[in-house]
Amino acid sequence: MRTGTVIIGACQAGVQLASSLRELGDTEPIVLVGEEPHAPYQRPPLSKAFLKGEATADSLTFRTHEFYSEHRIELVTRERIVSIERDASGGVATAESGRRFEFARLALTTGAVPRQIPFDGSELEGVSYLRTATDAALLEQRLASATDVVVVGGGFIGLEVAAGARAAGKTVTVLEAAPRLVGRAVSEATSAFYLAAHRRRGTRVVLNAQVTRFLGQHDRVTGVQLASGDVIPADVVLIGVGVIARTELAEQLGLMVDNGIVVDASALCSDGLTVAAGDCANLPNPSLTPGGIDRLRLESVQNAVEQAKVAAATLLGLPAVYSTVPWFWSDQADLKLQIAGLSGGHDQIVLRGDPEAEKFSVLYYRAGQLIAADCVNRPLDFIAVRAILHSGQHLPSDRAADLTVPLKKLALPAALAVLIGK
Ligand SMILES: Cc1cc2nc3c(=O)[nH]c(=O)nc-3n(C[C@H](O)[C@H](O)[C@H](O)COP(=O)(O)OP(=O)(O)OC[C@H]3O[C@@H](n4cnc5c(N)ncnc54)[C@H](O)[C@@H]3O)c2cc1C
Known part of the structure; x- marks a missing residue:
């Protein structure tokens, strides 16, 4: 009988998925296969610190080799999986080199490539x-x-x-x-x-x-x-x-694909067996416009991490649903942009701070509800908005527009506690 999990794609989502399987008590073999020559590393600094000469591929690795061996995660680099055969009891993934990886459970965290x-x-x-x-x-x-x-x-x-x-x-x-x-x-x-x-x-x-x-x-x-x-x-x-999701293996498996591998809120693919997470997956998101689009492919570290946690639980038969508020950041020169939530479908904007001074936040409302914020050099606003969105607290737009009160004072202590407890 086949045992263990093969995770294809060794980066943000793949590493998290492997770690989460161990945290959830999985004792079976885990093989994390990636085609790149490096041990898994963070991509965001590639367009930031790396180009300034302040980071190298080695300094950006997520985990040490000791971590993988202590957690009995077999990390395989330089192997591109080109075909997969599977049925309900498991299958085998075959690399370009001919190397074969047998599995009982399969995860696709294949990411995306530049358009x-x-x-x-x-x-x-x-x-x-x-x-x-x-x-x-x-x-x-x-x-x-x-x-x-x-x-x-x-x-x-x-x-x-x-x-x-x-x-x-x-x-x-x-x-x-x-x-x-x-x-x-x-x-x-x-x-x-x-x-x-x-x-x-x-x-x-x-x-x-x-x-x-x-x-x-x-x-x-x-x-x-x-x-x-x-x-x-x-x-x-x-x-x-922009990027294009890597769906070639999913397509070969006959999985539903539509701007990414289509998964449900538990990260399960259309075969009801395989899971997919990260940039390659198109997932339902509770933050989207009610009655409008109801699924999205997100390209962010936070999404890859949170979705991989859900996918790990699903592989082990544990109940899990992706329901976190998306967030993202971008550093351009001395401008730190932090985005909480999804602003699509907003019908009202509240501006806090001064764009001329390069310190401000744009709060987005839909039907009277705060749904998202873009915060530029205002990290405390970002934390407050994330807390409010996480907790479901209602912050009327007229209160948010009162610039004499800091946003974090408007977030209920309970809302901040929800975030800190996360
Ligand atoms: C330059 C840059 C800057 C970014 N900045 C930010 C930022 O500031 N904030 C933020 O939130 N996000 C940022 N991102 C996005 C973030 O890095 C991604 O959302 C995240 O890496 C997604 O992780 P992933 O594991 O889903 O996919 P990926 O990181 O793409 O990893 C997928 C891995 O799977 C491998 N793979 C695919 N197919 C196969 C196969 N058949 N066989 C073997 N291996 C395979 C790929 O080679 C790759 O290593 C940035 C991305 C880039 C490129």
Whole structure:
């Protein structure tokens, strides 16, 4: 009889899932298989501290080798799983190398890969993507000798890299196809703030920019051409236009896939056997607009961790439901953005603080209920909003608009206790 769990994808969600299985008392073998050459590491610093030379792949690892051996988690790196056969009693996952991993239980934590853009010149030296420590090392090396940096895509990763390159004295241009920055994640008010903040720091930002091709000489990128005919000089181009969930194994297993592996609130896939968690999973979320979209694929550390905990419990047959309030952060220059909740479908905004002073929070309301906040350099507001959202406390918008009272004073002590107890 087959025993044990195989987890495919050794990063944020995979490591958490393995650790949670042990915390929940699982004594069977656990094999965590990843294709990357490194032990699992944190990705967020790759666009922040890593590019400043303040971190290395080794310094970013989640756990020591002792941790894996003490917890009897077999960590396998450099093995890409290419096929899986399974039935209700288990199965076998086979790597490209031919190595086989038998399992009774299977978890997919395969994450995501950068969306590629197929323009002429994409293959030129200097055109870069950023997902892995290997990508970051290459980008760091390219940036070191660059003068002109072009970032295609005004999302979080692109803006973080742009801010770092600008602080290092490069000429930086951000090209965003949409009419505003970070349009998928924040409201117009926060987008407008970031546009002004990056411009203040000397970054050129072009909105509604339509890239048509990359220009080069001797196989090296030299510029980016826009539909307007403008050519922006570039020694390095970073493309940060979102990611695509890695669903190839799920598809091979015949699992339901729709912008990620479709799972229920217990992280269970459509076969009722396999679990999936993290960036690869499309999950129901209680914070979404009632009557509107009811599921979402989130790309955040917090989601990967919380969902992996739920997936571990589900694999062991324990009841668990994903119901946490999403949160996220992004560091751009000296601006720390912290987001609590999901602001989609908001019908009212309360502004606290002063965007001009680069310290403010935007609170989002829907039908009179606080649903989310973007907090820029206001960590106490972020903690207060998370506490309020976690506890379900009602904070009327007129009270939130009273700037004479700090938000944390408006969060009931019980609400803060719920968060601290989490
Ligand atoms: C540059 C950068 C900055 C970020 N900044 C932030 C931030 O500030 N805040 C935040 O909350 N989030 C941030 N994120 C997002 C966050 O890192 C991800 O949400 C998180 O890593 C998701 O974890 P995961 O385990 O689901 O997926 P991943 O981290 O993508 O890990 C999946 C792993 O599975 C492996 N894999 C896939 N298929 C196979 C296979 N067939 N065989 C073997 N291995 C396989 C992949 O190689 C990968 O190592 C950032 C991401 C990046 C890239």
